[in-house]
């Protein structure tokens with residue numbers, strides 16, 4: 351056990367150090383402007399504002415904030431991944447997971463055993479991760495001026511998230527361990543069984559889960575509402591559910607999204623965007639969202655999730671058994687069937703998901719580009735207006751318009767804002783959808 355702990359500690363330490371200092375890694379290449387960079391800008395491209403006139407004015411101070419926030423978020427991708435694995439590894443190598451399993455077996459029924467065990471693991475994981483989560487999601491978001499939520503309000507949102515995970519997560523965990531003890535190709539059966547669960551979750555989430563955090567109302571500004579309805583009519587969406595959400599409660603960041611399936615399908619617009627965008631800019635953003643809507647991107651997302659799940663679980667089945675055999679003494683369990691293996695399962699899921707983000711994100715970036723085309727076709731706003739909308743997203747959300755190629759390839763679910771700006775500026779609508 352000691353060797354396992356030492357080995358893990360060294361590995362994690364190396365990972366964190368690598369993530370922060372090695373120039374070959376994307377996090378160290380994050381240079382968006384020459385003047386604010388501590389390292390020579392060998393690999394950096396000149397930013398948009400250096401090569402062209404700025405679309406949306408940004409103060410020097412704001413730009414420095416943008417650079418440091420982008421650097422931080424890039425480093426944090428590695429740090430949070432490493433910390434997530436570290437906390438799960440602690441539960442494993444300290445034998446805590448095995449201890450929780452022994453306690454949970456005091457319950458009689460299998461489902462309650464699983465629920466108690468799962469709850470203990472999740473709560474322990476939550477507590478171990480709490481300092482990092484507090485720092486990232488409370489301290490940093492306040493420091494950069496995105497949030498003015500009180501600590502109590504933030505903590506309550508966070509705990510609600512944990513409770514939802516406990517209630518919903520127990521079903522897949524129970525199903526997983528039932529199948530693993532039952533058949534060899536459990537990964538195939540699990541994925542097939544997960545399909546109705548995932549679909550049900552996407553249907554229910556916007557009407558049951560999201561309202562636990564925010565208020566969703568119809569568009570309050572009647573003029574904006576009628577323009578959005580007209581746009582939806584052009585997109586051939588009858589009876590569209592276009593809602594606004596009081597996202598400003600948590601953060602000043604701007605956004606809009608499409609979610610739900612069947613009767614819960616909806617387009618949601620943040621109040622922060624309504625407050626800061628012109629009608630035409632909102633129209634382009636909503637044209638983009640309507641593109642997701644009519645091209646059924648939510649279904650595509652579900653499909654990609656299922657295919658990826660099948661692959662990830664198959665790969666995990668291939669790799670996890672030798673690891674359990676090798677460390678069974680430290681872990682205090684000797685097969686995947688033992689529910690004490692859950693933290694190890696989560697470690698594998700986390701690593702495989704991280705490793706295959708380029709694949710899933712490439713698919714996402716493709717759909718986002720299709721939605722941009724759709725938005726340009728349908729909104730009828732000049733390319734320059736659409737470009738200003740993107741530029742405002744960069745300035746308000748402090749997101750790097752020009753991230754290093756590798757960072758974009760690995761982590762970005764949307765194409766880099768500079769590319770999207772360039773695209774909309776030169777795009778000539780064809781008039782045919």
Ligand SMILES: [Zn+2]
Nearest residue numbers: 638642718721
């Ligand atoms: Zn989109």
